[in-house]
Amino acid sequence: MELFAAAFKSAILLYFLAALGALASAVFGVRRLRLATVLAVWAGFAAHTGLMGHQIWISGRPPLSNMYETDLLLAWFVVAASLLLERRHKTPILAVFTLPLAVCLLGLASFNVKEALPLMPSLRSNWLLIHVLACSIAYAAFAVAFACGAFYLIFERGRGERVPFFGDRASLLAWLDAVGLQMVDFGFPFLTIGIATGAVWADLCWGTYWSWDPKETWSLVTWLVYAICLHMRHVHSWRGRWAAAACVVGFVCVLCTYWGVNYFFSSLHAYA
Amino acid sequence: MKFLTAVFDVLYAWLRSIRVAVAVLAALAAFSAAGTLIPQGNPIAFYAERYGAGYAAWIAALGLDDLYHGPAFLGLLLWLLTSMIVCSTAHLRQVLLAPPPRRLEDANPRAFEIIREAARPPLEETLEGIAARAAAWLRRRFYRVSPAENADGEIRFEAERAAFARFGAFTIHWGCIVVLLGGGISALLGESGKRTAVEGESIPVLESRYRVRLDSFSIDKYTETERFKDLHKGYRSRITLLDGERPVSHGEIRINEPFVYDGFRFYQMDYRAAVPEVTLRLASTGVPPQDLALRVGGPAVETSGGMRMRALEFVPDFVFHEGKGGTRSEEFKNPALLVETTGADGSSASQWIFPDAEGAFHRGAGSLRARLLPVAPRYAIGLKTVRDPGRPVLYAGLIILIAGTFMSCALFHRRVFLRVASIEGGAQVAIAGMSRRNRIGFEDELRRLRSFLERGG
Incomplete structure (x- = not known):
């Protein structure tokens, strides 16, 4: 048990250090720092994966049924997405935003119950796996899109054609714009699956597929915001500042859906 | 007539307008969010207590207490539904009658991601060999390669992948339309109701000719061999459906598994x-024990000693908490009965009594001891009955919607144009790609094609 408490703290610490490293690497362009950052993320990710495995082992089920478990899972997806992007694009820039988010998620998880409790009877369903996994994948993709949008808005305000250590400003902004769009494109079908499976499950469990519960409603708001974003991007070629702002607003809705509802509203989803 | 035509034209233009549709989506999002900030569906007194009488009056006047069923929200939904039908029909016409530009030069650079690459294949390869290799590479990646044109000493051909993804947006819109129609059918024609069903008793099924009898209710627990022994795993109700008095079906309801008939x-x-x-078993000095049947919440009954007893409340799992008795759970672990006794002199008091200990009562000159006889566990459930003809329509809509989002977002339509030409000192392949989505992934793919061509056969 102590080993896993240590793994939990190690994952938080390593992600935090890696976030600092990514920031320093992005700002100062030190190549060795980038390598150290990537190693720290991988080490944290290994500890994090171990924690997830431990949770699965002690509970005998996928870790999807309470805030501690979903925080762990969401942080895992966010870090996995960061690692994939780092590997593909050879830049730690997005990790500057995504790793602190993972640290926050793990920090929040530490306030929640870590004990592997049995599933509530209503959660004993195959729909749990597909519903929570789909939503978590979507939220992780939107977190990366948020990082892209936030960086876009930061770098767009600078002066000069070049951004120190990142080269051509226009290319960097175009890249952030494209990755942000790619992540929204990736997350949107998963969010749709998450909402649709949630509706089917609610119908089986409560006899109504939509009850305007705050969690349901905010997931719909999130879906609508990303639908607006995609409409404007693909139909009106809406790029740049407003598209980036849409990614940021969309992620604020994700946060409302994922956290806000649990803390500020009474919801049928009080366990999640 | 001209006026009506002009109004219709304006209305049609608005219904087709993406900007108006986006404004409607934004308004729906804002309304939906607002509905979570103000609790919905409560009586006016609730809002008066929570926000004050003035605000409560405004909430009632603006219909903010039932936003999701108010005319504004339903109007927006209706507009969106109509707009989606108009837009998607127009979009389908556009996709069918005006396919994407056949030449790269004709493509709107703001509407399409246009990517250009140039490859220098090895010197020894012929133009035909290079073109064949490129076509084979593309076919392996599920591209449909069109026949090559050989003219002016160069070979041109194009390839296309996931052409059906062009119908993605159309599919999403029709998914949404079908979902909204399903929801509309549910709201208009569906019915549901919740009633309490007690074990052994039957209740009517909505307004139908059926009745449903709860035969038994049981709690499934984790067993000794499993972790979390004695914690609840699920609940099951066995029911019999009656047509008049005649049983027509038996079944079991579990959590997440409703019974359907x-x-x-x-x-x-x-x-x-x-x-x-x-x-209750009553005992009193010099008097033989007496069994007294009491209805919980029913009238008082007189005992042989002149005392009157009334069963106020039964709890299955007694617990004394914050100065008063209550129940810890609905399981029959520690049953107790709250009894009110009234003496001949009119003095009365209430007291909890249990099966395993006698309670002593003294009222005026009378006194007796009472014990609760074992209680056979009996449960009641909240039985919800739903009849919803919109469900299959809504489910079909959800499937169409999911398929549409994947078609549109994951399987993006892309086209590749190749021109293989001789240049001084060898051959050159000009590669151009066109898609509406995933510029980064498409760039990667074309870069791999360039590397493949440059590596040679």
């Missing part, structure tokens, strides 16, 4: 101990 779905929503009657 003839379009009706039965759900167990909650459960509680249901003990309508208990028996």
